Amino acid sequence: MGRPEVGFTELSDAFSETRFEESDGAVVGFASFQAAAAHATAAAFAAGETRGHRLEPGATVLLAEDTGLPLLSKIIGLWDVGAIPLVAPIGASPASETLMDQTDWRWEGEGLVRLGEHDSARVRPEGADSLAIIHLTSGSTGAPKLAPRGVTSLLDEASRYRARYGFRPGDRALVAAPIGHSFGFGALLGLAASGAIIRVPSVFNARRLARALLAGCYAVIILTAPMARLLVAAARRSDAPAAPALRLAIAGAGPVSDALSANFAAMFGCPLGRNYGCSETGATFGDAAALPEGVIGRPFDGVRVLSPSGGETAELVLDLGHAVLANTERPLSIWRSGDNARRLPDGTIRLLGRRDARLKVNGQTIDADSLTKAVGTVPGVSDAVTLVLQAPSAADRDYLALVCEGDGIAPDQLTAAVAERGGPMPQAIATLKRFPRTAAGKPDRAALAAAVVSGKARRIACPSAEHRQPNARLPDDPVPAGIK
Incomplete structure (x- = not known):
């Protein structure tokens, strides 16, 4: 099999101080988790290699069947051998022409199926940042598209999460948002780089998770607005004693209403913070505090707002400080979000709808x-x-x-x-x-x-x-x- 690039090693090293809470409640260190991931990856490719189908460095591997820690294990295992995960969550169409054209292997169950000849030029746009993972956009503004992310982009996002939200070593964190999408994955990276103890459930069970939050099991939760609404409803129906220990809740991947924010704070004793970004860029805005509806907070450290200027309504245009591999012509650090926005006097940004609405x-x-x-x-x-x-x-x-x-x-x-x-x-x-x-x-x-x-x-x-x-x-x- 291939050998990991330096950038992939840096990504794995970002997890070195984290621990994971498994489904049975056991906590494992990253070294043990990584060793198991590497073993599973080697076993998965063994059958293909005996038939002369060797994994080439930089090959893309489609992951379409896993969620939670099983998905993360495969991503880590692929990084360790220099391969690039292409994550198409359950519900996406892994048979679509766009996906198949970008895929060399597909991981099915315990083994892998070779789909095509590897073409290194196809998956490596020219630029300073090495490709590390490919997500799909959500499809909420059209058909899902490929959203490639580079090593530098992911490492920068992890450090920006830590700086903005104040993640702490040893924080018990629940990543309820799916890590098969950019929002959940970026937050997971930030928590991992902070040395948190992370639970990544494979299935979202509102009743079970609400009881865990009310019982004070977690200090941090990463979730979407629909998940927050379901947790509030489940908590209202629960007769469990309430002693929540949440100090930070981050809601992303969609708008948060004032009513939902107030209901979540009343039920769990924690404001519903904000997070905004695109699949192609990762998170770019956020705040740990509740914000008025439509306000996405301040830009993360290292992200510059090029447009709008003060008082005007214009497209939100950002300079991220690193290449965006999804730029069609060539990788640039400039990203046009497609969202209309206004810059408020305090420096926060209010979204005013899609330009293509x-x-x-x-x-x-x-x-x-x-x-x-x-x-x-x-x-x-x-x-x-x-x-x-x-x-x-x-x-x-x-x-x-x-x-x-x-x-x-x-x-x-x-x-x-x-x-x-x-x-x-x-x-x-x-x-x-x-x-x-x-x-x-x-x-x-x-x-x-x-x-x-x-x-x-x-x-x-x-x-x-x-x-x-x-x-x-x-x-x-x-x-x-x-x-x-």
Whole structure:
């Protein structure tokens, strides 16, 4: 097998002082964990090598079946032999053409399957930073894309987490957010570099984890907003004595409402801190304290905000201080986030929606962000998504659908909020108690489209015809022929 590069050794060394809590409660040091990972990796490749299929340095290996510590073990084992993990969490499509084109091996169960000839130029963009891992973007703003990360990028992110959130050696930390995605993985690196005792559950069990938090088992938790909402609900139903020891809770991979932040603090005695970043860059903003809705905090040390300047609304553009390997032309340190933002007087940043939140429906531009914000004021609505779907009776015609998440939403209040907003109206409005979500906790747009089409989402009457787009009509039997 190949030999690890210097950068991979540095990544493994970042874990040297950490310990892991296994599912049975046993705590193992990193040296033992790494030795087991190396043994498992060697065994997995042994069969392939006997057939002349040798692992080449820099080869990509697809990991699509594991979560929690089993996934981390494979990542560490691959780093130790100089291979690059391509992490496609359960639920992603590992058979997609994009993934297969970038993959040399796929790790299935105990063994590996060779998929193609290794091409070092394919996985190594020119630049100073060596490729270390490839994640997938969440797909919340389109089809999931490959998000390659370099060694320097990961090491910088780990040090920035430590500096911003004050991780301490010996902290007992629960990484509930999936490490198959950039947010959970970056936070894990920061905790590991701090010498924390880390639990990485393979499955999120809200009731079990809420009881552990109430019992004071953990000082730090890394989670998403939907996870926080489920933990609050589980804690309210629990009759266990409450003596939480949380001093730090970091919520990332999506927006956090003021109500959720207040409910989490009331239940667990700890503010719900903030975290913001992109899969391609890792975390770039955050704060340990609760912040007003939409505010993502201050940039991490070493991250410079190039845009917006004070008072203006503009795209959030950052200089990260190291190469971003996902830049299409060549690796640059400049990253355009695609989010509109405003810089506040205290130096924090408020997000104002995606720059691409404007949708095209039959040639007409729709401000989807203003529509979802309007219904966000309706009691019971916890989230909202707009979709552009194809009309069933006319392949060249689209229609706009609005889907709202929540329980006890009054249809008349919802339609009134839509109508009062003014401008073009949706031709379909539907509600679901709980949105289907990606592993990162973001709304699964494809699954939402299917719910609207199948009738799983509850359809309600739309605003009156005079508020609708010209020449638009409500489809009688829509099909999800396209999501835009």
